[in-house]
Amino acid sequence: MAFISTGYNPQKPMEGRISDIGPRKYDSFFPPVIAKNFGKWLYHEILEPGVLVHVAESGDKVYTVRCGAARLMSTLHIREICEIADKYCGGHVRFTTRNNVEFMVTDEATLKALKEDLASRKFAAGSYKFPIGGTGAGISNIVHTQGWVHCHTPATDASGPVKAVMDTVFEEFQHMRMPAPVRISLACCLNMCGAVHASDIGIVGIHRKPPMIDHEWVDQLCEIPLAVAACPVAAVRPTKEEYEGKKINTVAIKSERCMYCGNCYTMCPALPISDGQGGDGVVLMVGGKVSNRISMPKLAKVVVAYIPNEPPRWPTLTSTIKHIIDVYARNANKYERLGEWAERIGWEKFFELTDLEFTHHIIDDFRDPAYYTWRQSTQFKFSEAAKVAYQGAEAHEAASNSGVTEEDKETVLNFLNSKSGSKTKFYFNNFLELFPGASPRKVKAVLTALVEDDKMVYWSSGSTTMYGLKGAGKQSATEEGE
Amino acid sequence: MAKHATPLLDQLETGPWPSFVSDIKQAAAERAANPKGLDYQIPVDAPEDLLGVLELSYEEGETHWKHGGIVGVFGYGGGVIGRYCDQPEKFPGVAHFHTVRVNQPSGKYYSTEYLRHLCDIWDLRGSGLTNLHGSTGDIVLLGTQTPQLEEIFWQITHEMETDLGGSGSNLRTPAACLGQSRCEYACYNTQLACYQLTQDYQDELHRPAFPYKFKFKFDGCPNGCVASIARSDFSVIGTWKDDIKIDQEAVKGYVGGEFKPNAGAHSGRDWGKFDIQKEVVDLCPGHCMSWDGSKLSIDNKECVRCMHCINTMPRALHIGDERGATVLIGAKAPILDGAQLASMLVPFVPVEEPFDELKSIIEKIWDWWMEEGKNRERVGETIRRLSFQKLLEVTEIPALPQHVEEPRTNPYILFKEEEVPGGWTRDIKAYRARHAR
Numbered sequence: 001m002a003f004i005s006t007g008y009n010p011q012k013p014m015e016g017r018i019s020d021i022g023p024r025k026y027d028s029f030f031p032p033v034i035a036k037n038f039g040k041w042l043y044h045e046i047l048e049p050g051v052l053v054h055v056a057e058s059g060d061k062v063y064t065v066r067c068g069a070a071r072l073m074s075t076l077h078i079r080e081i082c083e084i085a086d087k088y089c090g091g092h093v094r095f096t097t098r099n100n101v102e103f104m105v106t107d108e109a110t111l112k113a114l115k116e117d118l119a120s121r122k123f124a125a126g127s128y129k130f131p132i133g134g135t136g137a138g139i140s141n142i143v144h145t146q147g148w149v150h151c152h153t154p155a156t157d158a159s160g161p162v163k164a165v166m167d168t169v170f171e172e173f174q175h176m177r178m179p180a181p182v183r184i185s186l187a188c189c190l191n192m193c194g195a196v197h198a199s200d201i202g203i204v205g206i207h208r209k210p211p212m213i214d215h216e217w218v219d220q221l222c223e224i225p226l227a228v229a230a231c232p233v234a235a236v237r238p239t240k241e242e243y244e245g246k247k248i249n250t251v252a253i254k255s256e257r258c259m260y261c262g263n264c265y266t267m268c269p270a271l272p273i274s275d276g277q278g279g280d281g282v283v284l285m286v287g288g289k290v291s292n293r294i295s296m297p298k299l300a301k302v303v304v305a306y307i308p309n310e311p312p313r314w315p316t317l318t319s320t321i322k323h324i325i326d327v328y329a330r331n332a333n334k335y336e337r338l339g340e341w342a343e344r345i346g347w348e349k350f351f352e353l354t355d356l357e358f359t360h361h362i363i364d365d366f367r368d369p370a371y372y373t374w375r376q377s378t379q380f381k382f383s384e385a386a387k388v389a390y391q392g393a394e395a396h397e398a399a400s401n402s403g404v405t406e407e408d409k410e411t412v413l414n415f416l417n418s419k420s421g422s423k424t425k426f427y428f429n430n431f432l433e434l435f436p437g438a439s440p441r442k443v444k445a446v447l448t449a450l451v452e453d454d455k456m457v458y459w460s461s462g463s464t465t466m467y468g469l470k471g472a473g474k475q476s477a478t479e480e481g482e
Numbered sequence: 483m484a485k486h487a488t489p490l491l492d493q494l495e496t497g498p499w500p501s502f503v504s505d506i507k508q509a510a511a512e513r514a515a516n517p518k519g520l521d522y523q524i525p526v527d528a529p530e531d532l533l534g535v536l537e538l539s540y541e542e543g544e545t546h547w548k549h550g551g552i553v554g555v556f557g558y559g560g561g562v563i564g565r566y567c568d569q570p571e572k573f574p575g576v577a578h579f580h581t582v583r584v585n586q587p588s589g590k591y592y593s594t595e596y597l598r599h600l601c602d603i604w605d606l607r608g609s610g611l612t613n614l615h616g617s618t619g620d621i622v623l624l625g626t627q628t629p630q631l632e633e634i635f636w637q638i639t640h641e642m643e644t645d646l647g648g649s650g651s652n653l654r655t656p657a658a659c660l661g662q663s664r665c666e667y668a669c670y671n672t673q674l675a676c677y678q679l680t681q682d683y684q685d686e687l688h689r690p691a692f693p694y695k696f697k698f699k700f701d702g703c704p705n706g707c708v709a710s711i712a713r714s715d716f717s718v719i720g721t722w723k724d725d726i727k728i729d730q731e732a733v734k735g736y737v738g739g740e741f742k743p744n745a746g747a748h749s750g751r752d753w754g755k756f757d758i759q760k761e762v763v764d765l766c767p768g769h770c771m772s773w774d775g776s777k778l779s780i781d782n783k784e785c786v787r788c789m790h791c792i793n794t795m796p797r798a799l800h801i802g803d804e805r806g807a808t809v810l811i812g813a814k815a816p817i818l819d820g821a822q823l824a825s826m827l828v829p830f831v832p833v834e835e836p837f838d839e840l841k842s843i844i845e846k847i848w849d850w851w852m853e854e855g856k857n858r859e860r861v862g863e864t865i866r867r868l869s870f871q872k873l874l875e876v877t878e879i880p881a882l883p884q885h886v887e888e889p890r891t892n893p894y895i896l897f898k899e900e901e902v903p904g905g906w907t908r909d910i911k912a913y914r915a916r917h918a919r
Contacts, residue, residue, distance in 0.1 A: 005633065006636040008632045017639075020685065021639060023588070024596070024642070028593075030591055039671070044745055046747055054664050070502035072505070072611065076512050077509075078612065082594035082598055092593060094590050097619075097708050099615070104664075125504050127498055127501040136745075136747030137751075143617060148540070151547055160494055176750035187815070192816060192821070193616070196815070198711075198713075198823065261817055275543075275544070277543075280543060280544070290706040290712045291706050291789070292706065293788050312540055313494070367819070
């Protein structure tokens with residue numbers, strides 16, 4: 001290979017340099033019908049799945065054929081798109097936010113020929129190159145991320161699961177028989193390069209193991225304060241360790257606090273987090289939307305806490321999604337997005353109808369917003385699991401059987417006397433430590449007996465009550481002096 | 483004969499959906515055959531080695547890509563993401579495999595001439611693999627080596643009048659829906675707003691000085707096709723202040739079955755005859771519509787502009803004429819403090835050249851966030867940490883009931899000292915004169 005220079009001179013990088021010019025202006029790429037009728041469109045109609053017509057005030061029409069595409073695309077494929085666009089569309093083409101390709105024409109004869117041509121093109125192994133669809137109340141293309149193809153933090157692949165899911169729901173890409181549009185998105189980690197958190201169905205790669213610490217390299221590869229500051233839950237702290245006979249600077253990680261977000265790994269490559277041995281996989285979220293139509297936009301909710309990575313075709317993931325979509329399509333009203341349907345019937349009904357297992361993982365426990373997702377009401381619908389009456393009456397008998405002995409009282413009094421020089425008021429739970437393993441109600445019985453014996457008193461601020469030895473403490477003197 | 487056996491990836495060639503594996507394979511074969519006789523500037527087998535390393539990930543369930551680095555083009559802090567394979571001996575073709583983000587034209591219309599030019603550059607100087615497009619909107623060129631970066635930059639700027647996009651802690655490549663170019667719902671020129679602000683903030687886009695990424699996105703109407711409310715720090719969503727325009731004859735056309743409701747979006751299933759009362763009037767979140775059998779009425783002052791009636795009867799109902807946008811702030815994905823949708827800040831702003839109103843809001847937010855934001859903290863998190871009131875203060879916007887879904891339920895109000903007569907300095911001796919200890 002001989003290096004081909006364009007004229008750039010590394011010795012004089014600013015010579016002839018063009019910078020800060022931004023993108024080309026969009027209107028230089030408009031097909032004539034778009035340029036002519038800009039801002040003057042009157043209405044549109046979806047003629048059939050994947051085919052739209054937009055009608056302008058001028059009476060002009062533009063027909064659009066929308067095709068699915070893998071967003072990971074070769075120049076060879078792009079050149080094929082160009083060839084089609086040259087043949088039918090005057091050399092113009094556009095792409096959508098959801099990775100679809102749109103070919104626009106202005107007459108029905110060309111439309112027909114274009115559709116036939118697009119539908120006939122297949123890759124060598126048989127998949128469509130340009131499947132027509134992705135409009136209206138159907139399933140459009142999946143917005144997704146890089147995955148194992150090109151990213152350093154993924155917990156799953158992106159292009160592979162997307163291909164597997166789109167194969168599974170392919171019929172719905174080419175139909176419009178859902179109650180409303182179903183938007184599926186995939187992010188291969190919690191960074192979510194895409195609007196996964198507000199999609200009807202969101203597939204999110206998650207790690208499930210705290211990062212490993214490559215102690216030998218932490219201080220060489222990372223700036224430790226950055227790694228520490230990167231942790232949103234303060235699970236990472238700087239520390240010194242003995243490593244192969246040497247004192248080294250490294251970090252320690254409180255595993256029980258870690259939520260496996262991988263943010264520390266982003267700042268410090270010596271904290272690898274990915275795990276192909278049972279750790280990584282995906283979460284399934286449903287019911288998000290970004291549109292303001294009828295109801296306000298909503299975040300998606302976790303309905304399956306973990307699905308293992310099953311390359312190459314992720315069968316559990318695809319069958320679960322298919323199942324959710326089928327149940328939604330059978331039960332939702334016309335216009336009702338997946339999240340709107342779940343809210344109308346209640347999430348308990350969603351779990352009943354979909355038969356998805358509701359596990360403890362699905363209850364929010366992340367910071368204050370968690371509380372607002374719990375149920376502060378007696379209003380709920382019964383399901384089989386909720387109908388099962390509470391069982392456990394025998395626990396009452398077992399825990400409340402508590403006699404108080406003189407020895408118990410001595411223990412408390414000895415404790416109070418030993419502290420009287422420095423501290424005279426104690427919360428109830430200070431006494432629990434004196435009776436390891438005993439039920440708190442047993443300890444309370446001991447304290448109650450001491451109050452009845454006139455050895456201990458309650459002290460109350462009016463809102464909080466503490467216990468102390470009778471006559472001890474600073475305030476005791478002022479009160480009794482009156 | 484393929485360089486690496488890929489029995490797992492091969493299973494992704496079956497099924498109807500376009501197979502990226504088939505595409506990479508055809509690209510690899512084309513590259514090997516080299517019909518144009520190109521003097522490839524990076525290894526010819528890059529696509530094959532990409533399949534090889536991906537197959538390894540499919541076997542192991544783990545990625546084989548290492549962190550970014552300091553690669554880039556001179557003077558820019560973004561636009562290129564360094565990418566290195568952690569198995570370089572096995573896959574030398576992708577040992578160095580950097581990403582180049584190229585700023586897409588707003589609305590993603592292209593001429594074939596432009597796309598082919600890009601392909602020519604990328605076939606010569608890169609892997610020939612792309613993403614059309616990345617999630618933020620860029621044209622993503624997937625895989626090249628460091629010596630090619632300046633050459634690619636030279637070519638796209640000199641030959642294509644195109645610049646790199648954003649990455650890292652800078653303004654990320656702004657994106658817009660296709661707007662007025664082909665949509666009757668667009669309340670402003672989303673493409674122009676996106677283009678102009680991208681141009682005017684080139685410095686912020688290329689030279690990172692923010693605590694973390696900052697994204698603008700422009701949706702033409704509340705349908706939100708570019709998802710700005712979910713994924714942009716600064717979300718501009720078209721809206722209008724006056725009345726929805728009604729063509730009563732066209733309404734009758736829908737009621738009578740002449741026009742397909744919802745622009746035909748539900749035509750794949752028999753939902754029964756269109757029922758304007760049930761499907762439009764009763765679903766209106768503003769409860770502001772009525773149908774008397776021949777006339778549709780809208781009490782526009784109660785309308786919340788959800789788009790449902792317009793979406794359902796696009797020939798009969800049209801957006802109003804006093805158009806502009808609502809600005810919402812602070813959407814983000816879960817990292818770090820959980821996912822957030824954007825919160826409404828400015829109910830109505832004109833969106834017309836030169837967009838000075840939008841820029842004023844943006845710059846006030848930047849001035850505040852660049853000073854107060856913690857590293858890797860999106861502005862939505864800064865607002866949560868320092869309060870929505872603080873955002874109102876720095877943007878000099880008065881508090882409105884529209885800013886909240888409901889008033890606060892706790893009385894932990896942080897009064898400003900000047901709001902309280904006498905301030906916070908008090909005389910303890912005077913107090914004790916009134917109250918014994």
